[in-house]
Amino acid sequence: MKNGPRSDETTCAGRGRHPAGSHRRLSRRSFMQASAAALAAAASFTPVSVARGAGPSGKDPAFRFAYISDSHLYAKDLNDRFARALLRAVDDVNHLDPQPDFVFYGGDLAQLGQDHELELGARILENVKAPLKMMVGEHDWYLDMGKKWRELFGEPTYSWDHKGVHFVVLMSVVERDFWTQRNLSPMERMQTVAGLDNGMQSSFMVGAEQREWLTKDLEKLPKNAPLIVFSHSPLYKLYKNWNFWTDDAEEVQAILKRFDRVVVIHGHTHQVLTNRIGNIHFHGLLSTAWPWPYAPQGMPELTVQMSRPDPFNPNDGCGDGEVHVHADGLVDKVYNLWNRNPLIVAKGYTESLGKKDVPPKPNRPGY
């Protein structure tokens, strides 16, 4: 970030490349092999289109974007299930009619940050028809400290404006150095970070450098500006043991405090998750790979949990979704749960602090 953060488009345009990255140079045939297997597996699947027209809040949204997140790819010959799940998500967003304004990827594209995992992900995401916006996750980062990810997708921290809404993407999974003193190899460091319940790693944070950048980036916006911030980890403190947590969350929230309303959308938690802290409305993203259980402590009151996933169905609790953005910047958050009815957390729900538009309660709560 020494030269100032830039969007992935800007970075790639400077290098004369497509924003989706250098994977264009990769073999077409190897991609086709991956997608053929996936299409065969997903042949019986018909994408559902959800919540067309007026949302539960009664007003047409200003625009829509779609999301895919947390695919945790291994090499496809090691684990084809995760690769097929991402292909299914790409199929979902490509079948949305009308097409979303863009598709946002929420981080953890790779499982162990390896070149071939990130390249496989980039090759699959290349098939997304709408423009693609990328966010980084800890699984993409801690093998080579982001080298390959940056090469493919550009800088991890950037912002842009779209139809009157200011969008910001943060790299919220900065960890303090726990590896040098322990003399860990890059792969050992990566595997430590990859374990959600591994207590040897540090907590996530945004860090002073990015907080300073964020302050500057938002400086010229009026207080009523519609603002949507993306972070991989939730920008609040939910459950430290699993890094459902950002250490400097309060400092980041303080930067956002002067705005009338802010939406923060995060990955990492692999579940339906809703929170509201003052002017900030938080929404989680689903994973395409597997759902996480809800944290045993610290659950936000506003969250109506999704029914616990069926272990006998490998896709249950996974999925992708859409975000319907209203003119004031608040959103209807659509969780497109594969194998279930889509679940909508409407703008009115977080706006009324849970009094209106209550999402359906789970019929199979967690144990």
Next chain:
Amino acid sequence: MSSHTVKALVAAACLVAVAIVLGCTAASRPADEAEAQAVADRHMAQWKLKNPDRARQWIEEEKARHTIRPPADNSDLLKGDQGKGHAYGNYTERDLLVWARETEKLVVDGSRIFHNAALLGGTVGVSCDMCHPDAANTHPETYPKFQAQMGRAALLRDMINWCIEHPVRGKALAADDPRMRALEAYITAQRKGTPLNYGKH
């Protein structure tokens, strides 16, 4: 050579060996317990040097990585004159230490396997913790219960094996496989304090 002759020869050889050892020990017998401990520690240190892999503090290492619930505290058994004059129930501090350490060892071994796709025999890089961090949502207290998908009442180990065969894509473990015993121990330990409620869906 008949087996009797072999046994006799072995016995004789053993006697000679024991005599030699005793002789040496008698000659350089440690003066007190502290000195004896020092001798033992030196031998242990030498063994650790020669066997670095086996000597790793794997229990401490695993506990540094993952939160593991401790076994029950039995210190009440040492209070007052409980068990006094009984062959059964007359415990010492050492008994309690052995129980705790051996139980914990099994549980910690379970945590190690739970978090490691290779030890589980998985073929797709998937380990238990990827869906069950800290063994969350394993609900061992709800078994046995009827699983329609299996067509029978399932025990915790049946669900462990189901997971090993499906998401983990490994081979089912025998009921008395040391890994199965360790996994059951860890999963149960993580639900310490939860009332048993078998049959709960």
